[in-house]
Ligand SMILES: Nc1ncnc2c1ncn2[C@@H]1O[C@H](COP(=O)(O)OP(=O)(O)OP(=O)(O)O)[C@@H](O)[C@H]1O
């Protein structure tokens with residue numbers, strides 16, 4: 106594992122000294138919380154307290170109970186559905202609904218998006234509290250609402266028109282709009298469940314800056330993240346949950362990242378990016394080997410529609426068996442669009458050619474793509490990756506049903522069951538059994554189901570879009586090992602990741618995309634965060650961005 110320097114001391118909060126076991130009374134306190142779901146005890150006897158003006162991080166592996174804890178605080182799991190006590194300002198409270206919690210000054214942003222897709226960005230930000238005008242304040246003051254929204258968005262560095270319907274936003278932008286809304290409500294306590302999972306560098310920096318600013322104004326914050334460097338840059342204290350129990354609460358300045366990881370997983374993790382077999386044992390990188398590439402892309406230009414500006418411009422690259430080809434770039438650079446396009450799920454090909462295993466691969470449908478050996482792991486698992494109300498097994502085999510269909514047209518249920526069982530246990534999905542509904546799984550375990558679904562199709566090329574988003578260190582390691590196993594078996598992987606250490610740790614080569622073009626290509630020896638970022642933001646990219654026109658889709 107990389108060495109983490111111990112964190113720099115925090116800018117002192119002017120009003121509350123959190124370092125010396127502050128005497129400030131907790132603003133919010135949880136005592137003896139126990140929450141049971143059928144077959145799972147999500148929280149057992151959890152203790153937690155939040156002081157005024159502190160940022161308190163919750164850390165723990167997938168399924169540790171972090172989201173469940175904040176759902177109790179948010180009134181989503183109402184009073185009476187759990188044991189234990191919640192106290193605000195030293196008084197016992199009973200939240201029966203989200204409204205009750207909001208009334209007590211808590212604003213909670215959950216892992217599930219809570220925006221209304223059909224409304225505009227401004228309408229979502231001011232939902233239920235739109236500025237009014239006219240006699241008796243009966244009319245919504247649209248002008249004022251749009252003006253206020255524009256100010257808030259600009260303050261967050263979001264280049265979004267307030268009138269944009271939320272359904273047109275990508276996942277990262279939605280996340281930011283939710284945060285803007287919650288922050289603008291001026292709540293006493295802001296609760297953020299993995300707010301940066303869908304954000305890239307610049308947005309994360311802006312968000313962290315805002316949270317620090319809010320802290321100086323006295324707002325307290327509960328912050329859940331699997332990104333420990335972020336936690337250490339931000340939090341005053343850290344509470345670690347493991348298997349539903351609160352293990353410890355530490356002052357950030359008195360601990361280290363490895364120590365927190367150890368509390369989280371109950372063991373030490375020594376190698377965060379296990380060296381890949383191909384790079385360790387074999388001196389010739391896959392891209393230099395004589396065999397023809399598995400996937401070849403030439404001068405690919407693609408747009409979302411006939412008259413839309415292209416989201417990919419003149420892209421050419423090869424992917425070889427056993428290779429992990431990383432794609433980096435800023436949000437909106439076209440990485441997700443590229444994967445979706447290769448998979449036949451997005452856009453229209455303006456020009457260029459794609460060859461798969463030596464055969465032409467003209468504009469496919471996702472069904473063709475799967476049949477030809479392509480698998481896609483989407484970045485937006487809830488929207489595109491899973492059927493949430495259905496069981497784990499149902500989701501795992503969803504893309505492989507053709508394989509389990511017998512000659513008479515019926516499903517070979519025992520074979521399907523066995524295959525599901527194989528992936529359920531080899532991916533170590535945490536649930537009572539494969540019949541559990543996906544909706545009840547923690548975020549990381551849902552991600553494993555999406556991975557399992559892709560792998561079951563037996564792909565030769567796996568397209569991974571942010572495959573470790575929202576999953577814990579232990580599970581990340583499992584995904585990394587899985588990638589190594591795939592490439593050792595001769596499969597090829599395209600990896601999109603916004604986390605540069607991950608991208609550099611896993612890729613054989615990295616292509617940086619900037620405004621739909623390749624802004625730079627790097628081999629392992631050339632990897633460095635500075636070079637990659639420079640390529641992502643290069644001058645050429647900036648020039649291209651200017652003539653890109655309005656953003657159209659998902660990223
Ligand atoms: N609505 C539900 N129905 C059934 N089980 C649930 C439900 N919500 C949570 N659980 C279970 O409770 C446990 C804790 O889940 P929780 O979502 O709180 O974990 P988490 O720490 O937030 O994980 P992650 O980091 O993956 O988001 C898990 O085993 C999960 O499957």
Ligand SMILES: [Mg+2]
Nearest residue numbers: 171172216548
């Ligand atoms: Mg969670």
